[in-house]
Amino acid sequence: MHTRQNQKNLTSAQKKRFTAAVLELKRSGAYDALVRTHDKYFVPDRDRKLRVGHMSPSFFPWHRRYLLEFERQLQEIDAGVSVPYWDWTTDSSPASSLWADDFLGGTGRTGDRKVMTGPFAYDKGNWTVTVGITESAFLTRNLGRPQNPITLPTAAELQWAIDDPTYDVAPWDSTATAGGFRNKLEGWAAPKSERWRNHNKVHQWIGGHMTGGTAPNDPAFWLHHAFVDLIWDRWQQKHPGSGYLPAAPLAVGDLQRGRVIARDEPMPPWNITPREMSDHRSLYRYE
Amino acid sequence: MKKITRRQALGATAGALTALGLTAAAAGATSAAATPAEPTTPGTVDEVYQGRRIQITPGGGGHHGGHHSPGQPTVRIDGRELHIMRNADGTWISVINHYETFAEPKLLARAAVRDLQGAALVPFGGAA
Ligand SMILES: [Cu+2]
Numbered sequence A: 001m002h003t004r005q006n007q008k009n010l011t012s013a014q015k016k017r018f019t020a021a022v023l024e025l026k027r028s029g030a031y032d033a034l035v036r037t038h039d040k041y042f043v044p045d046r047d048r049k050l051r052v053g054h055m056s057p058s059f060f061p062w063h064r065r066y067l068l069e070f071e072r073q074l075q076e077i078d079a080g081v082s083v084p085y086w087d088w089t090t091d092s093s094p095a096s097s098l099w100a101d102d103f104l105g106g107t108g109r110t111g112d113r114k115v116m117t118g119p120f121a122y123d124k125g126n127w128t129v130t131v132g133i134t135e136s137a138f139l140t141r142n143l144g145r146p147q148n149p150i151t152l153p154t155a156a157e158l159q160w161a162i163d164d165p166t167y168d169v170a171p172w173d174s175t176a177t178a179g180g181f182r183n184k185l186e187g188w189a190a191p192k193s194e195r196w197r198n199h200n201k202v203h204q205w206i207g208g209h210m211t212g213g214t215a216p217n218d219p220a221f222w223l224h225h226a227f228v229d230l231i232w233d234r235w236q237q238k239h240p241g242s243g244y245l246p247a248a249p250l251a252v253g254d255l256q257r258g259r260v261i262a263r264d265e266p267m268p269p270w271n272i273t274p275r276e277m278s279d280h281r282s283l284y285r286y287e
Numbered sequence B: 001m002k003k004i005t006r007r008q009a010l011g012a013t014a015g016a017l018t019a020l021g022l023t024a025a026a027a028g029a030t031s032a033a034a035t036p037a038e039p040t041t042p043g044t045v046d047e048v049y050q051g052r053r054i055q056i057t058p059g060g061g062g063h064h065g066g067h068h069s070p071g072q073p074t075v076r077i078d079g080r081e082l083h084i085m086r087n088a089d090g091t092w093i094s095v096i097n098h099y100e101t102f103a104e105p106k107l108l109a110r111a112a113v114r115d116l117q118g119a120a121l122v123p124f125g126g127a128a
């Protein structure tokens, strides 16, 4: 049982232990295997294939299990480390201590968006991108996207998702706009003019590697998704009578049958069910 | 109409950008500075955008990676294939932009060029 802390409350010693454990995971090659897993399980909802990580109800339990895998591997290196969370509704500036030299480092430089500061700067020699989409070996960011500014989601936008008592609705994909906490929080359920909200918008705000399929190349990924995980917890607290949907496998003839994970169906690659992931309190708690 | 060669088209683009004082990096996120390189067949795009060549050919095969649905167009940036995916509502995402949708592959390709900031794509299938 461990506690996931708000990143803004970490001591400098805790930040150092967290980043050192991440760097060690990178050195061993295990980190890049995790990046590959995320890329592999991003299946778009037009494909007639199982969607487990994104654009589907299992977005929350799949990422919970994925973060647990990362955290377990960190704890094998340093048992005192856990994944911090980043509340982007409050720490919403590129000047936040999150982006300081002693933690994640700052934005990318003009021109090629190469991150130049912090432990994950390529020039420090400990963070080479190998599972990338481009030939560049350095981590990239574009905090706040100054060329075409974007702001992080507000507390009100987050609350709009949490207030929805229904976990998810048919057709259980990016077009599920008849309501549903999952899609409102994942971020596809926005008007065309806005295009994304909440979780998706945070990926856009960070920019660089975080906008692509290999987003976990940026360690900020884990802090973003730890907050997404906490938001699922807050939604459960607010709606104790609501649960994960669909509760049962979809009927024969439903176009989404075989493409969406129901409450008691196994999620690859771990073959654990959404039900088994729906209560984290025996594993960790949030401060 | 006199048909110009690709070399001439590329030269003209670079010259026009230089004359306007725009470099690829300075052209900005919303610039639509794109020049068709040659006459196209329907569904085909061949243009130079912010100094990068975007080629889109309609679907129908030619993929080796096995990631794609049949009939999906092929998008290339400077000759390297950009892995693209279609969503349920008909919009598109790419490996460069997984969390933002685009109405058509050309807009997706232009967004990828802006995000690449000059970087070359890895050969298709290289990251998987
Ligand atoms: Cu993800």
Ligand SMILES: [Cu+2]
Pocket (backbone or CB within 6 Å): A199, A203, A225
């Ligand atoms: Cu994400």
